[in-house]
Amino acid sequence: MAATQQSRSRSSAAAAKAAACSEVVDEEHGRCRQGGGAQEEAENKPELRRGPWTVDEDLTLVNYIADNGEGRWNNLARAAGLKRTGKSCRLRWLNYLRPDVKRGNFSADEQLLILDLHTRWGNRWSKIAQHLPGRTDNEIKNYWRTRVQKHAKQLNCDANSKRFKDAMRYLWMPHLVDIDIDIAAAAADDHHHLSLLHHQQQQVAVAGAGNGDLAAAGYAATNDVQLHALSSGMAAMMTTTSSSDSLASESYEDGGGLFANVRAGEMLMSGGDWAAQEANNQGLWPSSDHDQSVQVQVQAAAGGGQFQDPELSGWVQGFSESITDNFWASEEIWKMQ
DNA sequence: AATGCCTTCAACCGCGGGTGT
DNA sequence: CACACCCGCGGTTGAAGGCAT
Structure with a gap:
């Protein structure tokens, strides 16, 4: 239980930090770009967020999967309006948001x-x-x-x-x-x-x-x-x-x-x-x-x-x-x- | 109180395999 | 067959919190 709370706490803190983060990422390589740079690229490619997920992003992903199911992650990310790579969405879902994920310490x-x-x-x-x-x-x-x-x-x-x-x-x-x-x-x-x-x-x-x-x-x-x-x-x-x-x-x-x-x-x-x-x-x-x-x-x-x-x-x-x-x-x- | 080190874990990265065209 | 795209896996990184000094 304590571990779960700690985890949630960390997640919230991370989310708060992420909300203030303007960092975006190149979709194909996942490389970091600073906001404001490489404007030309930014016009051609959608800006992608990286780093800790916010509560809003979590909700968006959970709601979308509840309505449409999982899989086809790149399409899912776009369709859900998430500025994340498909990989990132998949990882977030499988490792954290999935309802049957068991949290806490190992028995x-x-x-x-x-x-x-x-x-x-x-x-x-x-x-x-x-x-x-x-x-x-x-x-x-x-x-x-x-x-x-x-x-x-x-x-x-x-x-x-x-x-x-x-x-x-x-x-x-x-x-x-x-x-x-x-x-x-x-x-x-x-x-x-x-x-x-x-x-x-x-x-x-x-x-x-x-x-x-x-x-x-x-x-x-x-x-x-x-x-x-x-x-x-x-x-x-x-x-x-x-x-x-x-x-x-x-x-x-x-x-x-x-x-x-x-x-x-x-x-x-x-x-x-x-x-x-x-x-x-x-x-x-x-x-x-x-x-x-x-x-x-x-x-x-x-x-x-x-x-x-x-x-x-x-x-x-x-x-x-x-x-x-x-x-x-x-x-x-x-x-x- | 400030600082630095350590531990934990969410998230990212690169790669390989599978699949569709 | 070749190519592009997607997915999943294993390794790694970095942020956050705890603890010692």
Whole structure:
């Protein structure tokens, strides 16, 4: 709510500023021109505004789309009488004015899903956004650049690096799942339900540890139920998207891979049977030889052994230590969102 | 109070792919 | 086939607000 108000406040301020702005833009290249200059061009081309949208412009755009629908953005901009490029109108509508745009901070579910999907698809923001109803690619991109990359910086590594992905996979995601379970438990305020959640969590872990083909084994058969029990919001998103596109065929792998690795991460932290777990994850999660070597090293550390790679050892150790202060202190931000 | 730095996010830009002529 | 136009995507920028000094 606060974020929404902040956003609105910013928008209004920006709009007020824009109203006083006489800057216009070349339509084709979007370049800035100062008002009064290049008169000849101005006569041939309509002056276009750029910068923050005013309330009047927003209303014009919203009303026009309500009457005529969206699409054909250049024509729309002209027909609506907006001195904006079609691109600008489209962006304003899709990222801000659209009624189903969800505003405010990302939930743990959404963060988890973003981390998962980014691990799979990289910076395919639009594709990722398709699986977060109400969220725009721009918002997710900003989230990644501001929040996630900030944590990567804290860890002194690149957000796209193997190390950071490992950190997300084995430490961050499990933590988000825990937050999610806590939230679900608090919302339900139902001890029996909570027990069920943890019991089903265990079942997935056991299924992963007991069979070499997790996806083909019990997981696939009960995936949907388990996801719902584990994380209602995330499961809802999975369910929502499963019938819409290619993710349908991947959804079992998504949930299974993610969850199996999440459980593996928890095992790591508790010194569990990593090797057995990892063996069952192969094929479900993008995994390279390097992945495996890293995981073996992580396993060694979890079991009290030493890392073969001193650099990695130091980093993982530093990461683990930072969990209790810097990293998870800032994580409180997530929790509050 | 003034200043500077940092964070956030709306908006812009360039590019590539799709489509119509 | 060539060209022009439109749309959507990912990267980047810059304004605004918050915070520290």
